[in-house]
Amino acid sequence: MCSTVAEREAALAAAADPLPGAQPHEARRPLRIPGAVDGRPLLEALVTLHPHRGRAYWSDELAAGRLRYRGTAMVDEGRPLRAGMELEHLQPETVEPWVDADLRVLYEDPWVLALDKSAPLPVHPCGRYCRHTVTALVARAWPDVQLRPVHRLDAATTGVLLLAKSREVARHLGESFERREVDKVYLAR
Numbered sequence: 001m002c003s004t005v006a007e008r009e010a011a012l013a014a015a016a017d018p019l020p021g022a023q024p025h026e027a028r029r030p031l032r033i034p035g036a037v038d039g040r041p042l043l044e045a046l047v048t049l050h051p052h053r054g055r056a057y058w059s060d061e062l063a064a065g066r067l068r069y070r071g072t073a074m075v076d077e078g079r080p081l082r083a084g085m086e087l088e089h090l091q092p093e094t095v096e097p098w099v100d101a102d103l104r105v106l107y108e109d110p111w112v113l114a115l116d117k118s119a120p121l122p123v124h125p126c127g128r129y130c131r132h133t134v135t136a137l138v139a140r141a142w143p144d145v146q147l148r149p150v151h152r153l154d155a156a157t158t159g160v161l162l163l164a165k166s167r168e169v170a171r172h173l174g175e176s177f178e179r180r181e182v183d184k185v186y187l188a189r
Contacts, residue, residue: 005108014141020140021130022096023095024093024094025094026090027090028089029088029130030087033086036048038081038082038083040080041080042074043055043078045081066090067090068087069088096132097128097129099132100121101121101137113147114161115161116159116160117153119155119156120155121133122134122155146165147163148166148170149163150173
């Protein structure tokens with residue numbers, strides 16, 4: 001078991017050195033269309049969903065072909081959108097903010113892997129983070145294993161993160177967390 005833990009930690013350290021999002025790269029951000037903008041024209045929906053960016057920004061992004069649907073650039077600002085559509089927003093020359101990618105293996109068995117997550121480090125891709133996440137680093141370290149986080153842990157929070165080794169185990173444990181059948185102890189400083 002010790003050699004497995006040491007090998008796992010060495011693979012994690014190698015996956016994070018250098019941090020994969022530290023060099024300019026094309027980020028591909030998912031953009032799911034919610035029911036609130038169902039049927040609205042593309043540009044209007046984007047401005048509604050992300051008003052902080054503004055109409056000119058989204059118009060430029062569309063003209064540059066940076067919004068894709070099923071791999072095809074969406075350039076028609078008036079195209080009506082349907083709830084559930086999954087768009088992709090391409091962002092060239094992206095450099096992600098620094099994270100503390102010091103992850104330690106605490107426990108492993110045939111069903112789960114428990115990590116000691118450092119902070120700041122998001123678990124899932126979100127906001128400005130795509131490659132600087134636990135899920136991306138774990139996938140890079142162990143491409144042959146698909147690990148699924150069972151619960152959330154905020155980016156700014158350190159602590160134990162439980163990852164399942166199968167979809168069924170992830171579902172079962174996730175339901176246990178939702179039903180509050182899992183005892184958790186928080187230590188704050």
